[in-house]
Amino acid sequence: MHALVIGGGVAGPATAVALRSIGVEVTICEARPREDKDVGLWVMVAPNGLAALDALGLKQTALRESLTGAVGPTGFAPIRRAGLYRLLREAAVARGTRIEHDRKLVDADTSADGVVARFADGSSLTGDLLIGCDGIHSRTRSIIDPAAPVARYIPLLNLGGFASGVDVPGEPAQLQFIRSPKGFFGYTTSGKGEVWWFANLPWGAEPSRAELAAMDRDILTERLLDTFADSPAFVADVIRATYSSLYAQPTHDLPGVPTWRRDRLVILGDAAHATTPTSGQGSSMALEDAVVLAKCLRELPGPQAWARYEQLRRERVEGVVALGARASAAKLDGALPADSLDWVLDYRIDWASPV
Numbered sequence: 001m002h003a004l005v006i007g008g009g010v011a012g013p014a015t016a017v018a019l020r021s022i023g024v025e026v027t028i029c030e031a032r033p034r035e036d037k038d039v040g041l042w043v044m045v046a047p048n049g050l051a052a053l054d055a056l057g058l059k060q061t062a063l064r065e066s067l068t069g070a071v072g073p074t075g076f077a078p079i080r081r082a083g084l085y086r087l088l089r090e091a092a093v094a095r096g097t098r099i100e101h102d103r104k105l106v107d108a109d110t111s112a113d114g115v116v117a118r119f120a121d122g123s124s125l126t127g128d129l130l131i132g133c134d135g136i137h138s139r140t141r142s143i144i145d146p147a148a149p150v151a152r153y154i155p156l157l158n159l160g161g162f163a164s165g166v167d168v169p170g171e172p173a174q175l176q177f178i179r180s181p182k183g184f185f186g187y188t189t190s191g192k193g194e195v196w197w198f199a200n201l202p203w204g205a206e207p208s209r210a211e212l213a214a215m216d217r218d219i220l221t222e223r224l225l226d227t228f229a230d231s232p233a234f235v236a237d238v239i240r241a242t243y244s245s246l247y248a249q250p251t252h253d254l255p256g257v258p259t260w261r262r263d264r265l266v267i268l269g270d271a272a273h274a275t276t277p278t279s280g281q282g283s284s285m286a287l288e289d290a291v292v293l294a295k296c297l298r299e300l301p302g303p304q305a306w307a308r309y310e311q312l313r314r315e316r317v318e319g320v321v322a323l324g325a326r327a328s329a330a331k332l333d334g335a336l337p338a339d340s341l342d343w344v345l346d347y348r349i350d351w352a353s354p355v
């Protein structure tokens with residue numbers, strides 16, 4: 001069996017690793033070029049996400065890639081997005097996956113014999129299954145269902161960066177929050193001067209690409225310094241000591257995608273259910289999806305496996321998307337997120353048990 005996995009972010013390579021362990025041939029088709037290194041900031045991988053990485057045999061590799069090399073006091077691990085993508089891709093390749101870059105999916109046709117994926121450069125590939133891991137603006141989602149919803153704008157601008165040489169309060173690898181009347185600041189530290197941070201600024205209308213491009217570093221830095229002027233002084237120190245881009249981007253989520261599968265096609269990760277960054281769960285949900293989908297394919301043929309995967313995943317991921325939306329709304333009201341997270345964080349997948 002040959003699976004075409006669309007997207008080489010978190011869900012794609014994780015799915016490839018899981019599928020290789022059950023003997024499925026995998027080709028990952030990634031739209032971005034191979035040398036693209038500009039993939040954004042960092043993510044907190046939650047205990048449930050680390051458990052999913054463990055099921056893939058990758059937890060220790062991920063921890064080595066993390067800010068401190070170990071989980072923080074609450075069981076989370078901060079990892080650069082580029083590092084997470086890289087370690088997952090390397091693991092997929094090491095297990096026999098082929099990764100093809102500059103392969104932007106534009107269409108797919110299914111027949112009794114298989115699926116043909118068509119790409120923006122006019123090329124095509126054939127396989128038995130097509131698994132859409134192509135993120136929040138997924139093309140696979142709209143191929144499966146042309147009426148599928150699109151991402152919803154949440155009126156918060158996300159930005160952040162990597163800073164060095166700053167002393168900040170808090171234990172290493174712990175996420176800390178600072179609320180100001182005009183914005184929300186979060187950070188984690190190595191304990192040795194390295195600080196990874198993000199900020200959320202209320203942002204009425206969704207900025208266009210041109211508006212985002214016009215937000216240069218100096219303008220954003222001034223805006224941040226003004227927003228957090230009344231916060232503890234180290235916040236301004238962190239902003240000034242930032243050595244990376246600030247990666248300004250609008251916030252989106254994707255609640256309630258009614259159709260996840262059709263024939264030989266299925267979606268997972270953000271393509272099926274994106275939550276706001278405030279939940280801190282998007283990567284972990286993508287990793288869980290990958291493990292569960294492979295378990296289902298281990299025991300059931302394609303379309304039946306898709307149905308079982310959806311049964312096992314839909315309620316949980318939609319609960320997390322709702323939680324993320326509440327947490328973002330709380331931020332807009334100047335409050336801290338209030339939900340209990342135990343049901344999210346304590347979730348474990350037993351790879352060996354039948355589905």
Ligand SMILES: Cc1cc2nc3c(=O)[nH]c(=O)nc-3n(C[C@H](O)[C@H](O)[C@H](O)COP(=O)(O)OP(=O)(O)OC[C@H]3O[C@@H](n4cnc5c(N)ncnc54)[C@H](O)[C@@H]3O)c2cc1C
Nearest residue numbers: 007009010011031043044105134135269270277281282283
């Ligand atoms: C600012 C921000 C902060 C976040 N913080 C956290 C956090 O702390 N913790 C956490 O768990 N999650 C966090 N998330 C969410 C997390 O990043 C996502 O949930 C996660 O990356 C989803 O993985 P994915 O593989 O589904 O999608 P992605 O990682 O987006 O990967 C999709 C891939 O598909 C490719 N692609 C897209 N279209 C096509 C196409 N047509 N053809 C081929 N390839 C295509 C893209 O280039 C990309 O490589 C954050 C998100 C943002 C925006």
